[in-house]
Amino acid sequence: MILQKEIEHFLEEDLREDDVSCTLVKNQSVSAVIFVKEDCVVSGLEIASAILDYMKIGYVLKKNPGENAKAGDVLYELTGDSVSVLRAERLVLNFLSHLSGIATNTAGYVKIVKDAAGNSAPKIAATRKTTPGIRKFEKKAVLDGGGDPHRQNLSDMVMIKDNHIEIMGLENAFLEAKRQTSFSKKIEIEADTKEQATKAAEIGADIILLDNMTPDQIRETIGLLTGKNLRNRVLIEASGGIRKENLKDYATTGIDVISLSAVTNDADWIDVGLDIVKTD
Known part of the structure; x- marks a missing residue:
């Protein structure tokens, strides 16, 4: 379970009243993709999706938790207003990067013991x-x-x-x-x-x-x-x-x-x- 207060706590660290970096562009509808740049085991989709939901960004999920992904594979297709997408970007990517790293690392350890025993x-x-x-x-x-x-x-x-x-x-x-x-x-x-x-x-x-x-x-x-x-x-x-x-x-x-x-x-x-x- 992911609580709304958790998402708000994570966003609070990044968002402030005088956010010019995201609001300097005209707010408009955009489409975007989130993709991996290297082979990995995918993780962090639950928290990433919860953040996107909170920011009212539409998405189509292209991978499942624990699934292998190749460099270039798309994890999400997004639609939403440009300010929301820019504000959610770093937080979502941080979780996906960090947690997919742990999943990939863990899979390496699991493979070693299974190959050995x-x-x-x-x-x-x-x-x-x-x-x-x-x-x-x-x-x-x-x-x-x-x-x-x-x-x-x-x-x-x-x-x-x-x-x-x-x-x-x-x-x-x-x-x-x-x-x-x-x-x-x-x-x-x-x-x-x-x-x-x-x-x-x-x-x-x-x-x-x-x-x-x-x-x-x-x-x-x-x-x-x-x-x-x-x-x-x-x-x-x-x-x-x-x-x-x-x-x-x-x-x-x-x-x-x-x-x-x-x-x-x-x-x-x-x-x-x-x-x-x-x-x-």
Whole structure:
């Protein structure tokens, strides 16, 4: 869901009373196209369309979220008054460029793990290291790229991390989480060692996050869990120190999920343009 107040907040940053750059042209009906200048996976269409609707700009959508686009492909055919089109241009292009970049980047990670591990490939998931204010759009872009959005916020799941364990101890933190949490929510425990991972599985964690482990350490940990008949009771997530360069090694360890901030934070913006093609 995209709220009107969100769109107005985004527009407020750009629009002011003394906007001469858009009003210096005679207001008239125009036709325009929005197009990509490089190959990409398309994302950001929902927020772009909501902005166009708000500005009363008519459009025909030519692509769907998550669809591949080639350089030169048109995303939108627009009709509207010239001032509105000029005012909406940069905001719409910024979202399409940024979010399509995340979707394209995510798709690259997904392809690497699938090429390495086939049907047993782990999911590629985002983290909460997102741009403040537009997390839900960035998470949707990850989804459009074939990844998993992971948690949208702290309330989606209980995650017991190293600082919780340092303060309370692993088991005490888990028991307190169980006491305060509905049966409907999963509890994840971060583990730095195979011993912590084993303990987390034994006490009933739903998910175990293997933090900053090497591929060999992960294989050893999974082997230990398997030997104790614990592996099938938990989902195994890995995070920390994982990059495109070593992604194949992690993809074949037997984990279920790889989470990394690089899918959002290392994404290049896609070059997207808007051209007026006809004036009345």
